[in-house]
Amino acid sequence: MRRALSGAGGPLIGLIVLFVLLSIFAPNFLTARNLINVVDQVTVLGILALGATAVIITGGIDLSVGAVLALSTMVLGVLSHTAGAPLWLAMIAAVAVGGLAGMVNGLAVSIARLPPFIATLAMMSAARGLANLLTDGQQITGYPEWFFDLSSQRYLGLFSITAIALVVLYVIGWAWLKYRASGRAVYAVGGNPEVARLAGIKVKSVVTWVYVAAGVLAGLAALVQASRLDSSQPSAGTGIELDVIAAVVIGGASLAGGSGRVVGTIIGVLIIGVLHNGLNLLGVSSFVQQIIIGVVIAGAVLTDTLRRRRT
Template structure:
């Protein structure tokens, strides 16, 4: 009789219905995102206990609506941060895009669908300038996007001399207001589709792997045949395009375009990506982590508002959370190097 060693097949206690098998399944699902996900669960439980009306279905739907803009912006910022860059202009480019949309459709007399295309194109153009400033002129991403932040914010105000634009067609407003299945709007569905596409590209496409390679070590990536400058430029272009799409979502939600839109939003965007596990040093980040980070920021803002916490104190809290997330990443990297 042939003897089969115990290690020759799957162990009985590793089956999908065993505790160990279930734990391994969860580990695969939340690989690299387990910490932020547990943090989200804990935050939701705390807010449900202490924040009035937090757990009501209408408020939970409201949170999803509120994070749609942040989620789209954070999607673009994830790719930028994975390459080791940073985009401080995202809020200002977002404002410029939304004002291009309003100005062309109202003052310019163009059909709204053309204005929507121009809105996204404006964001992409600003992103292209950011990318070329980083790759061609070799400006540090911090300086390049800081300059763009000032330029884009100024152009957003110059478009209408600081005047907001209101009154979009009913069909446009319904993109964010009409719900299917009780909670899904067109804008929320667009967010989900964008994240699925982003996740698939970063996980399965060569272009996605190139983003990680550039963030891990640009010189090694160059020697491996990756066009580092092209990859770096394109991630900033994508971030700009996401700002344009987010501008359409905001205009649909508010039925208006405001030059002050997105002020301070870059802090929330960076917070969402970093809380989700991305490293500001580059080479590390996940779309699933960004989703969790976006929800954490959204739940935090919503819960703190329900608790009556001052918006100024909320900024302090977000800053502390960013610092804690970065410290955790630095500590983890030091631990890995010393292992």
């Protein structure tokens, strides 16, 4: 049991307990329609959290994912609606912009040696400003039906293309971190950068590409967000970085670096999604929900701190 709790077992038990409590107290929680809705709601959060998992394993942090998402979704809208570019080309450009923002973050951390908090905080401000500047703060609406169907059309009556994409991304992320040498290098850098360097690992390169991956995933999350809302909004992703960090930490990753699991992250994402959904069904104010999420983050970090002290 202790070994299970040190991995993904603890978060899984927490998810089961939360699920049971909400099934009892929250009306209509345990219905197929609501559970499918929960999966749809966590898709964007899940994609962002996957990138944040690798960043946090290296001992970094990325506060810019929400703003980069907003910038990418506005690039999508401006190119497809204003510039007249084909939507498929605008989609590629949106993901590329996310990757570019991630590269700036990575180079600022690895080459300029800025603290990750400062580097990504600066990107958060810049990306949010650019997102608003592109359309003077106005949203863009009206995408083709096939694009909207990516998140609304059900297959086998259950999952949309975007939900299936989330599963595929997590399988790829899990396999990369577990079986690829470059994935294992992420853990080495997070555990001890100097030892990793002496072992022949290109620490700066690993750190840079981890942030690039987080940016690319933010661009993909932007496509999902635009598909779900059938619009591009410069305010998209506001505050979601807190839920992203909470999901990763709840899933067992350490903010000190060196540990974290993709399986734990998806459980953390589900905990955040189920918690938000259940509180909405119970009629809890959004302001109170922010307080609860803050307490959950503090509790997860405290648990991680106590676990590392025991180790």
